[in-house]
């Protein structure tokens with residue numbers, strides 16, 4: 016079960032979207048120089064349908080996107096919850112900030128509208144750095160990944 020450590024409304028993580036960004040604990044990636052090491056341990060509230068209904072309902076008129084910040088320990092849960100959000104709130108897009116270098120086998124990327132792949136490497140910087148190793152994609156309805164910029 017994914018756990019929500021914290022959340023915020025953000026405008027910069029996903030271009031042209033107002034996102035409810037949920038920081039997910041139990042990150043397995045252990046990137047050296049990690050900017051959020053408090054997300055390594057298990058902490059926060061379980062992301063059940065009840066919890067998400069309560070959280071998203073409070074912001075559903077204001078947000079255009081739900082962004083999973085992490086969740087690499089349980090990609091199948093990211094996939095399942097993203098599909099559920101899209102069925103419950105069709106106007107809300109979904110995005111996944113993953114620290115993996117590649118999508119996990121069998122992951123149905125069509126449940127997402129946006130995807131960030133790549134671990135954090137301190138000397139290369141995050142998505143806004145010109146040297147970054149991380150890649151941001153828009154996801155086409157057929158699942159094609161289109162490299163994009165934030």
Ligand code: SF4
Pocket residue numbers: 042043044045046048049050051052054085113114134135
């Ligand atoms: S993926 Fe993000 S939270 Fe996880 S170890 Fe890397 S930088 Fe830290």
